[in-house]
Amino acid sequence: TNYLDITSIRWITGFLVGWPCELLLITHDRGFMDRIVTHTIGIHRRKIRKFTGTTERYYEQIAQDEEVYEKTRVNDEKRQKEIELFINRFRAKARLANLVQSRVKTLTKMEKKEKLEAIKALDFSFRARPFPGKHVMRVQNLTFSYDAGKPLVRDLDFTVSAGERVCVVGKNGKGKTTMLKLLAGRLTQQSGEIMYNPNVTLGVFEQSYLNDLVDTRTVEEEILYSHQDVERQGVRNICGAMMFSGDDALKKIRVLSGGEKSRVMLGKLLVTPVNL
Secondary structure, rough: OOOOOOOHHHHHHHHHHOOOOOOOOOOOHHHHHHHHOEEEEEOOEEEEEEOOHHHHHHHHHHHHHHHHHHHHHHHHHHHHHHHHHHHHOOOOOOOHHHHHHHHHHHHHHHOOOOOOOOOOOOOOOOOOOOOOOEEEEEEEEEOOOOOOOOOOOEEEEEEEEOOOOOOOOOOOOOOHHHHHHHOOOOOOEEEEEEEEEOOOOOOOOOOHHHHOOOOOOOOHHHHHOOOOOOOHHHHHHHHHHHHHHHHHHOOEEEOOHHHHHHHHHHHHHHOOOOOO
């Protein structure tokens, strides 16, 4: 669903809901998935489990199971300590030998439950640079065409003011990504102006930027070279926040998956103070 517009997603959702046969579906769009599936297979803590219902139901059940497990583990540890204390206290008393032996057998049969490890998750915040101005940017009479034919963007005018969060909508092929590439300086317009406030520092995240990563660098090096005032320990912290902890931060860019490279790009943004 990454490259489908809303209309296409609605169509394929309806098509799959009405599909009379079985299907297996993998996607990062949980909302799309949950409208279609009857069962969920989850890979969690190196185990595969199948649940009836949506991913929401799956994660609810996982949370409930782990809560019960942790409470049971804590209670078992408390019980084990009580039994050990009883054994150590009364081991030498002959009249309590049978009770002590019974406790020893109970302790031997008790299964030790390991504490669940915390699941890694993205945990980060951007270095926001203050913006003292009123208007962030102005676009006037912006026109762009990939060839000599009909312009994809023509006579575009708008202003972005401080505090605004702008969403660009439209059908596929109508110029949304092209417009953002123009604003980011990745493309050059045929006419018109893009004027940024002098206090603006631009941060850009775009999938085609993954090709700008240097394959021979490590994750740590790629992030370290992103900004001149960042220190190595700060980079290590960001690597950890991007789920590249320990030796994973020393992986070469060339061995990373697309999703991992996207996290590196986010890490590069994190070390750069931006306000747009």
